Every structure is written in C-alpha cells, then in structure tokens.
Amino acid sequence: xxxxxxxxxxxxxxxxxxxxxxxxxxxxLVTTASAKYGYDQCATAEGAPHKKxxxxxxxxxxxxxxxxxxxxxxxxxxxxxxxxxxxxxxxxETAISWLYRAQTPCRKQNNxxxxxxxxxxxxxRKIRV
Numbered sequence: 001x002x003x004x005x006x007x008x009x010x011x012x013x014x015x016x017x018x019x020x021x022x023x024x025x026x027x028x029l030v031t032t033a034s035a036k037y038g039y040d041q042c043a044t045a046e047g048a049p050h051k052k053x054x055x056x057x058x059x060x061x062x063x064x065x066x067x068x069x070x071x072x073x074x075x076x077x078x079x080x081x082x083x084x085x086x087x088x089x090x091x092x093e094t095a096i097s098w099l100y101r102a103q104t105p106c107r108k109q110n111n112x113x114x115x116x117x118x119x120x121x122x123x124x125r126k127i128r129v
Contacts, residue, residue, distance in 0.1 A: 009065045016069055020076075027074040033061030 006029070013025050020028075035043050035058055043053035043062070077085075079100065086096050087106035096104045 024076040028071040030060035032067035
C-alpha cells in the first residue's frame with residue numbers, strides 16, 4: 001500500500017512546487033521522513049529476532065507530507081551530478097559509461113562538494129534530533 005500513498009503525496013508536492021524535479025521531490029520526502037511512528041515509538045523490524053529497525057528495514061522512513069512541503073534540505077541532483085559523484089568515488093569511465101549507456105568522461109575534481117554536503121547533512125540531522 002505504500003505505492004498509492006507515496007504517489008498521491010508526490011502529486012500533491014508537484015502541484016505545490018511545479019518547478020521541482022522528481023529528484024527534489026524524492027529528496028524532500030526522504031529528508032523529512034521519520035524512523036519513529038505513532039506515539040513517538042521507534043520502528044521495529046518484522047520477523048525474528050525482534051529488533052529495532054535500521055535503514056535496511058524502514059528505507060527512508062515514515063513519510064510526513066506536511067514537513068515535505070517545506071523541507072529544510074533537498075538534493076536536486078541530475079545525471080551529470082551522479083556521474084561526477086561516481087568519478088569522485090574512483091569508478092572508471094568504462095563502468096560509468098556502461099551505466100549511462102553513453103560516453104561519460106570523468107573530470108577529476110579535488111574538491112567535490114558532495115563530501116561537504118554529506119557532512120552538513122549529518123550535522124543538521126544531529127542538531128534537529
């Protein structure tokens with residue numbers, strides 16, 4: 001049942017923010033989601049052993065459409081941004097070109113901004129909690 005709910009929320013977000021890309025909408029949903037459910041209880045994993053859920057169990061978390069309307073942070077990445085990220089992670093051009101089904105040359109950058117953003121997100125999430 002997640003698919004129809006998320007599809008409806010995406011349609012509402014697209015109506016409110018018509019200029020947002022699908023990447024920005026996904027980012028808004030994930031960065032505002034919560035790993036806690038009703039009555040401020042932590043999510044638990046299904047099955048045995050009974051344990052507190054981790055990101056592999058709950059994915060992006062419990063979506064909060066009201067927070068997603070005005071998120072604190074979104075990532076609006078396009079294909080070129082992902083290719084640059086993969087290049088910075090030392091993937092070779094052949095693998096990246098195969099993934100994109102087009103010639104994708106790597107331009108080496110010593111100061112790739114994703115590292116800074118990753119650190120910033122971690123800090124922001126710790127501050128918000």
